[in-house]
Amino acid sequence: MAATPALLVYTRTADYRHDSIPAGIAALRGLGGSRALGVDATEDPAVFEAPLDRYAAVVFLSTSGEVLTPAGRRRLGAYVEAGGGFVGVHAAACTEYDWPYYGDLLGARFDRHPALQPGRAVVEDHDHPATRHLPAVWHVTDEWYDFRTNPRGRVRVLVRADESSYDGGGMGDDHPLVWCRDQGAGRVFYTALGHTAEIYDDPDFRAHLLGGITWAAAR
Template structure:
């Protein structure tokens, strides 16, 4: 059919821990991206619908600010088969603070959340401008967010897209009970993508504040990841002059 949408995305926002104030703005932003870029999106928080039969209709699963352990063993197995069939995953913000006792998911997401300081402005830099969705950002730009520190890579060969300069903000975190942090050092990644277990995974740590989802630059950053995860298509090499 000529009016068929180019792909279908499952937007999943279930939380078993912190519930972000920005979730509804995030859902609205993804729905607006679906209208703008002619793809279909279905939003829910029902883990029972993470099953083989239901997932067959989608090309990409988006975990938007999910937290905690939200899937049982059967649902996890269905999601693994989904990725192994050549489909895609997108994790936004606290998707990295999700499913800590599921080793496969840790590898899918690439790095796990560790701790963060207070929300503040900092200088972000683009590492790879060739990836879709970064066209509206300057090479370096000021952004306000919750700057996650991450655990080491769970898999090799992550393709990094954004970093934050720790000289531009206060990296100190103290959550009590010996839970402290002080940044990640000279290289502090914020967004990346990689091929994994037959499929694709994209992650961005940005998106804590509701206002982020009103920013056209951030919206296109999200769509770049969604489009790649759903289709596997990457920017074409420039034509020879």
């Protein structure tokens, strides 16, 4: 009998640690259960030094800093290149600054954010499992991440931030917030949302996460 496919949810932090991580794990366990996916949540970098083939996708849930060993970096890169799915949530963009491949994999790296506040997220592309359920303008309270570079042109942008709807944005009119891309034979999905514990109880955000994971894991 084949093993049940699973998600590997990685939450190791070597820099800022989000209080919302337990809520995120609980939400992912619930989503996994709805799709008969086991969820292995860990902060042990040794998990990346073993084969990752049984995982439908690897999720970096608000990781931060340098969280992988050199061997783990090689294993994760090989997994994605061979067709594995990778999902980054929120502070996943604040991770592995010393590993150039990771920045290319994710599409952009975190730069800064203003204060936590409500704002508007504009859905650019409804033809994706992570966004097809969302309204054209999605009202969200979060940290509105700015990125060191604009990933547009290297990624498929799904949602952008409307900087006129909140204070302190630094990227201007073109501010990607959620995107996806191919990497080798694998798929990568990233959402900058996910700062608060409360957002993981929001049905729209949970469907957003499930859609991103489903898409990334499709190969």
